[in-house]
Amino acid sequence: MTISVEQYRSALGSAIISAVAVVGFLAIYLGAGSLGQEAAFFPRLVAVLGGMSAAIALAESCYTVLTAKPDAQRAGSSDKGTWTDFFVSYGGPPLYGLMVFVFGFWAASAVGIPGLLYLLGERRPLFSFSITGGTLLIIYVVFDLCFDIKMPGSFLYEIMVQR
Amino acid sequence: MLDNLLLGLHAVLAWEHLFVMFLATLAGLVVGVVPGLGPITAMALLIPFTFSMQPLSALLALASISVAANCSGAFTSILLNVPGETSSAATCFDGHPMAKQGRATVAIGLSIGASFFAAVIGVLVVIAIAQPLVTVALAFGPPEYFALAAVGISLVAGLSANSATKGLMMAAFGLWLSSIGVDSVIGEPRFTFGLLELQDGINLVPVMTGIFAITEIMDWMKERGTISRLGRIEGSVWQGIVETFRYPVALIRSTFVGIGVGVVPGVGAVAASFLSYEIEKRFSKDPSRFGKGAPEGVIAPEASNNSAICAGLAPALTLGVPGGATSALLLVALTVHGIRPGPMLFTSQPSLIYGFLVGLIFGAVMFLIVSVMCARALSLVTLVRAEVLGPIFLVISFAGVFAQNQQFSAVIVAIIFGVVGCIAKAFDFPAVPLVLGLVLGRLLDTSFNQSLAMSDGSWMIFLTRPISGSLLAVAAVMVAMSMFARLRRRKSAQIFAGGQD
Numbered sequence: 001m002t003i004s005v006e007q008y009r010s011a012l013g014s015a016i017i018s019a020v021a022v023v024g025f026l027a028i029y030l031g032a033g034s035l036g037q038e039a040a041f042f043p044r045l046v047a048v049l050g051g052m053s054a055a056i057a058l059a060e061s062c063y064t065v066l067t068a069k070p071d072a073q074r075a076g077s078s079d080k081g082t083w084t085d086f087f088v089s090y091g092g093p094p095l096y097g098l099m100v101f102v103f104g105f106w107a108a109s110a111v112g113i114p115g116l117l118y119l120l121g122e123r124r125p126l127f128s129f130s131i132t133g134g135t136l137l138i139i140y141v142v143f144d145l146c147f148d149i150k151m152p153g154s155f156l157y158e159i160m161v162q163r
Numbered sequence: 164m165l166d167n168l169l170l171g172l173h174a175v176l177a178w179e180h181l182f183v184m185f186l187a188t189l190a191g192l193v194v195g196v197v198p199g200l201g202p203i204t205a206m207a208l209l210i211p212f213t214f215s216m217q218p219l220s221a222l223l224a225l226a227s228i229s230v231a232a233n234c235s236g237a238f239t240s241i242l243l244n245v246p247g248e249t250s251s252a253a254t255c256f257d258g259h260p261m262a263k264q265g266r267a268t269v270a271i272g273l274s275i276g277a278s279f280f281a282a283v284i285g286v287l288v289v290i291a292i293a294q295p296l297v298t299v300a301l302a303f304g305p306p307e308y309f310a311l312a313a314v315g316i317s318l319v320a321g322l323s324a325n326s327a328t329k330g331l332m333m334a335a336f337g338l339w340l341s342s343i344g345v346d347s348v349i350g351e352p353r354f355t356f357g358l359l360e361l362q363d364g365i366n367l368v369p370v371m372t373g374i375f376a377i378t379e380i381m382d383w384m385k386e387r388g389t390i391s392r393l394g395r396i397e398g399s400v401w402q403g404i405v406e407t408f409r410y411p412v413a414l415i416r417s418t419f420v421g422i423g424v425g426v427v428p429g430v431g432a433v434a435a436s437f438l439s440y441e442i443e444k445r446f447s448k449d450p451s452r453f454g455k456g457a458p459e460g461v462i463a464p465e466a467s468n469n470s471a472i473c474a475g476l477a478p479a480l481t482l483g484v485p486g487g488a489t490s491a492l493l494l495v496a497l498t499v500h501g502i503r504p505g506p507m508l509f510t511s512q513p514s515l516i517y518g519f520l521v522g523l524i525f526g527a528v529m530f531l532i533v534s535v536m537c538a539r540a541l542s543l544v545t546l547v548r549a550e551v552l553g554p555i556f557l558v559i560s561f562a563g564v565f566a567q568n569q570q571f572s573a574v575i576v577a578i579i580f581g582v583v584g585c586i587a588k589a590f591d592f593p594a595v596p597l598v599l600g601l602v603l604g605r606l607l608d609t610s611f612n613q614s615l616a617m618s619d620g621s622w623m624i625f626l627t628r629p630i631s632g633s634l635l636a637v638a639a640v641m642v643a644m645s646m647f648a649r650l651r652r653r654k655s656a657q658i659f660a661g662g663q664d
Contacts, residue, residue, distance in 0.1 A: 013590040014590045017592065021336075025335070032353075036351050042342055042612070046339045054335075057329050089382070089385035089553075090385070093578060096557060097561070097578045100574065105561075112557075117551065117554055120387075120554075131555060143562055147205075147566070148208070151562060152571050
């Protein structure tokens, strides 16, 4: 049986995720042992259900990986985008979250929005700054002015003040 | 009933009430389209402003903001594949594919039409048969709640198109997540790892924002281009509203599914929307259309989540038992104004209560007018390049998640589930069963333990009670039907492959 490279990669990834899930559900089952009998019943039931389905998914994926041959000629095997795109797209949001934690929401967003726009190919500074200003203004009006919700402050600043 | 409606109409038709409702509708529309912010946050923040208002104005303001926020949550589901409200997550399945086909305004029209119809019917049903509805709700004990949650979980097989085992795995993950925090029956902390933030459990909003919004944003930034593959918008919002009524069976069925689920306290609009989506898919002559922009796929979740919220008012007003967070906040407002909910409320304060219920219909009408005016402008977002939309919505989503309980831990949860959602999407693990597990897990767990306590540990309690037995039979039939359909699909695929050879 031949499958596309993309399908082969998907099966391999599924096998790894399922294996991790089997270990995870086993850990939940064992971890529930430290709870009282009544409190432990539901997580244990869930761990058995999840563990069994993960084991079946693992077997299905392993069967595909072991029996099928990847064929680069088959449709669906083309890769889109570069590694930079990949890192910006998938690494950008977690990095922005870290920036919010360290520098606070407003500073992180004032740098994060134009930074992401630049990395995604937007080279017009006026446009980037208008987008940033507009977004932050809307957030300020809706959250701060209308609902009196203060956005998170800087963790770094708090440490500096404490010292 | 007509007398009551006229009494309510007389109470509502005052310019100050209508003005307050209009402002609240506008505010609700804004709140609804911001991922993370929802009717509950909006109502909670509005309550202090209602202290100085007349009781009816206060209730109408809260009801209007709730109706508008709840209905407009579907807009972002359709336009961006990012649910504005948790109850509109199921609208993403077919609403967003319609937006990709350039039919965003039509999809918004469908959601407006379905929401409007369901809200009006839901309110009329509450006015007409509040007392009998409550009798049904009172027949629900822990075994029935367990069985109802089991019906919800049985949807997992149908919602996992490619692999039922992967779907079950994700549902189990969601169920485990729901067990994190202090156990509601015994009071013992579970899987909190000593973290204070986990004592209250995992909140649904950051998980949903992570799985749907952050994952989608990451994909936009990678794929680029515009959401509308056509590069233009076809159709109009009125076309969508008219089209809603071309599917009367789906519309009526979903509305009544919503009423049935909504009247039972604690189950909520999220479960109702997933349930009615799956029911419409099962009853459809061509289920393969679902997930590719089927109009019934927008109508069903929108009709049921709105009617569920309206039906949730029946136990809230007649018994003082809230059907969900929205009705709980309305009860708070009633109490603040010295009004005690209960069976006598409809006779002791008729003009207030019927005025409020008729006001909900007015709220739906105002939402219809305001949203029709805004729909075209909102749809233009599908023509904006994804690399511009990505950073904007990333920042707004983070702000919305943080606003929920103003804890940074919610943002961390959203990021974690954004990554989980990306991995799940990349390797074909369906994310919806995880959400369903998280929504229904606590109900399943609590009602299971309470049922066993009632029966001294006998599992027969679930089968011997007529409602729970019937619901469990429905769950078993749903699982069997989806397994049968899967086997049939596999068999026909094999025949097709054999024919090609």
